[in-house]
Amino acid sequence: MDIDELPLLLRSRTLSFYVVLICLVVPLWSTIPISWLFVIHTLVSARLGSFAWLGQLLFAVALWEVLFSVYYLYLSRHVSRPAPCGPGDPREIQAAFRRLLQSGLAYLPEDGGDEESRRPGSPAEDVIQLEFDDPRAIDFRNALRSWFGNAPWSSIKLHEVRQWLYWSIYNADLPPYETLPDSEKSIVNHALGLLQKRCGCIFKEGSNPAITPMRLTLDDVSILWRPFIFYMIVHAINLTLKKWYKINWNARFDHFHGLEYLTRLPKHWDPVIGPRPLVFIHGLGLGLLQYHSVIRHLFEQFSDRPILVLLQPQISQHIFHPSYLKPMTRHETADRMAGLLNHLGWMPYDIYDENSTSDDSEDEKQISHALLGKRKEGVTVLSHSK
Known part of the structure; x- marks a missing residue:
């Protein structure tokens, strides 16, 4: 089996x-x-x-x-109300979906290969029709069924798969399939065809009412209360850690157009010939409290380069933060992150234009551009998500 x-x-x-x-x-x-x-x-x-x-x-x-x-x-x-986000850009969604299907398609030698070997998630791989008993198809089906309550694969039917695909594309519940506009049918069917190739099988017609696909922005939110004292303890520990980072590591806490971050800059680091800066993006949890051991390890092991830690109060139990329930969108976060790295002189990317909202002076911008003109290596990004 x-x-x-x-x-x-x-x-x-x-x-x-x-x-x-x-x-x-x-x-x-x-x-x-x-x-x-x-x-x-x-x-x-x-x-x-x-x-x-x-x-x-x-x-x-x-x-x-x-x-x-x-x-x-x-x-x-x-x-608990439905998420207000719209359906998104179809081209971006299709690109992300294809990238998901490409993950794990490339074969690697048992020793992991050398630097020239393709990674399992390489976008160079084509989404081809896999055989049902192909290990890549089996692993993918086993991972995909977690979106369907980890039900046995043979019990997942076409209607529930269409519900899941329609939600992932349009952030909405699937209306009767026959009533869909031709444009939406074409997009859903194209995604379905790619998914069936990757799974190595054709989904069975019909519906299984016992299986409900997970749709994060539409499903009811299950919440268990936490006492106020819990948030106070977490907040107090995080404040203490901030003080500790400042005293022991000369760390700096700042924000860039609402994007909060922590930086540690070595005194003798050269922005032109020095080692590549490290950017750490934490995941859902307790903020600095949960990731303290990781951050401390980075500070100790990479003392020769700048380190930036992106702080995200909306996923750090910072319940009274103004942005706790109104976080930036992923596009806003990415744009501000690019602007911040440009502002620090770490990325060869020109974010400034006539519509720029940066508060930097013209002299600061010229210095940043001069550094970017010499440095072409960019940054190393390390992230974690639960």
Whole structure:
């Protein structure tokens, strides 16, 4: 039996699971309901006046958690609505889809090959018709079924695949297929044809109501509350780490047109002949707290070159940040990142034009252009996403 037909294996629970559950998870999730019960009981019994200072302090903390939970409910309702983003540029989506299908097509020798070998995700590979038992097709089918609840591959039908493809292209629910305009049918069918080649099979006609494709911008958002104290602890640790980076590594925190970042610039680095700067883009988590070991490792191992860390409050539990629920789009982020690297003199890319919003003076721009004219190497980008 192919791996794409095997049911998803559940991991066995070890002692560490129950330790974390009892000592961390249960206290965290129970903070808000306990706060509600304590506040209601205190108000109903009118015992607040009889509390000593410690009891009044606990009541104040519990009341704040109650008020915060109401605000949290408001935020959860806000993000549970369908995402407002439009369908996007069809050409860009088609290019991204083809790049996805090319991933893993190239064969590599067992030793990984040399620098001249093509990578598994090389865009030089053509999307060809694979055989059903081709290992590349099996691996791809096994990965793709995660978008369908990890259901056995044979149970995924054509209608659900079309739903998933239509959402990925147009960010909308699939209307009755017969009512689609010819232009949309052509795009969906073209994507479907490429997908079937990569999977090594033709999707079975029909529908399976037991399977619902994952559509991130349309599906209901499942939210479990976190107490205010959790965000305060994370925020306090991140502030402490910022101070630590400044003191120990002479790091600098700044922003470029709303793009927040951390930089560490060695004193004797030469922008013309020095080693290539390193850019680190973190993923979803707790911000500096979660990636502290990685950042510290980069600072220690690459002390001879500049390091830039892109800070993203919208995916770092920075709940009170103005951009927490209004992050930049990927295009805005990419444009500002290009402008920042140009501003630092690290990238041979002219971002300035007559519509530029940069605050740099003409002298600063000329210096940046002079550096870019000599330096052609660019930067090394390291990223992580959960």
